[in-house]
Amino acid sequence: MSPDTEERDEAGGEVEPVQAAEEAVEVEAAATLPDEDEPPAAVVESEREREIEPEAEPAAAPVEPEPEPHPFAAFAGEVRESVARLGDEMGRKLAGLQAQFDREVRAEANRERIVDRLHAELQDYKQDLLLKVQRPIFVDLIQLHDDVGKMAAALGPDAEGFRGTLESIQTALEDVLYRQGVEPFRAEGEAFDARRQRAVATVPTDDPALAKTLAARIRPGFQAGDKVIRPEVVSVYTLQKAD
Numbered sequence: 001m002s003p004d005t006e007e008r009d010e011a012g013g014e015v016e017p018v019q020a021a022e023e024a025v026e027v028e029a030a031a032t033l034p035d036e037d038e039p040p041a042a043v044v045e046s047e048r049e050r051e052i053e054p055e056a057e058p059a060a061a062p063v064e065p066e067p068e069p070h071p072f073a074a075f076a077g078e079v080r081e082s083v084a085r086l087g088d089e090m091g092r093k094l095a096g097l098q099a100q101f102d103r104e105v106r107a108e109a110n111r112e113r114i115v116d117r118l119h120a121e122l123q124d125y126k127q128d129l130l131l132k133v134q135r136p137i138f139v140d141l142i143q144l145h146d147d148v149g150k151m152a153a154a155l156g157p158d159a160e161g162f163r164g165t166l167e168s169i170q171t172a173l174e175d176v177l178y179r180q181g182v183e184p185f186r187a188e189g190e191a192f193d194a195r196r197q198r199a200v201a202t203v204p205t206d207d208p209a210l211a212k213t214l215a216a217r218i219r220p221g222f223q224a225g226d227k228v229i230r231p232e233v234v235s236v237y238t239l240q241k242a243d
Contacts, residue, residue: 131224138182142222142230145173149219177222184220187232196221198231204240211239 152166174184187196190213203215214234221232 127225131227134180135229138177138180138222138224138229141173141177145170146219148173180224182222182224182229185223185232186217186220190214192234192236196228196231197234199236200233201235202238203235205237206240208239210237213237
């Protein structure tokens with residue numbers, strides 16, 4: 001027996017209760033100390049929370065704030081819209097003006113054609129009216145021209161001087177008529193043209209090829225423009241029937 005045991009034995013019955021109390025304290029301390037093989041409770045709880053909590057999503061990129069609009073941006077947009085509307089309206093008006101201008105051009109061209117036609121008709125009417133007034137004078141001058149020619153043709157060989165005087169009078173009458181737009185003419189060809197010639201004599205012939213052709217040109221015709229004042233005076237062959 002050890003000295004301590006002896007001392008406890010000597011102390012009497014008080015030794016056993018103290019020893020029992022110390023053993024109880026050691027058992028309780030052993031119970032509260034963590035097992036070296038098991039992780040601490042805080043670590044287990046942290047791992048449990050990581051298992052329960054979902055993984056955090058990656059942080060989104062920071063969104064840059066939109067720049068504030070310029071204070072004149074709205075005003076500029078309104079100006080552009082107004083200009084666009086004005087351009088459309090001007091385009092419509094210009095199209096209308098172009099259409100009206102085209103109509104006016106066509107109307108003006110039509111008016112010019114009408115004026116030209118009326119002017120031509122007026123000129124024809126004026127010429128016809130003037131010719132109607134002057135025609136008797138022209139006819140008398142032409143008749144005098146013919147009479148002087150007949151007189152010159154009737155003179156004998158011994159009156160050459162007087163014949164020359166008559167021929168000069170005849171030429172002067174032609175000049176007077178020419179200044180008034182009346183000129184002498186002779187129809188082309190040898191066939192008789194009743195529109196521009198007047199037959200004052202006929203010459204019988206038995207040749208069918210000569211029928212209705214000119215036998216002689218007696219006096220020239222006179223015309224003002226395309227208006228015949230006095231047709232050409234001619235003689236015409238006529239076919240003579242055989243007995």
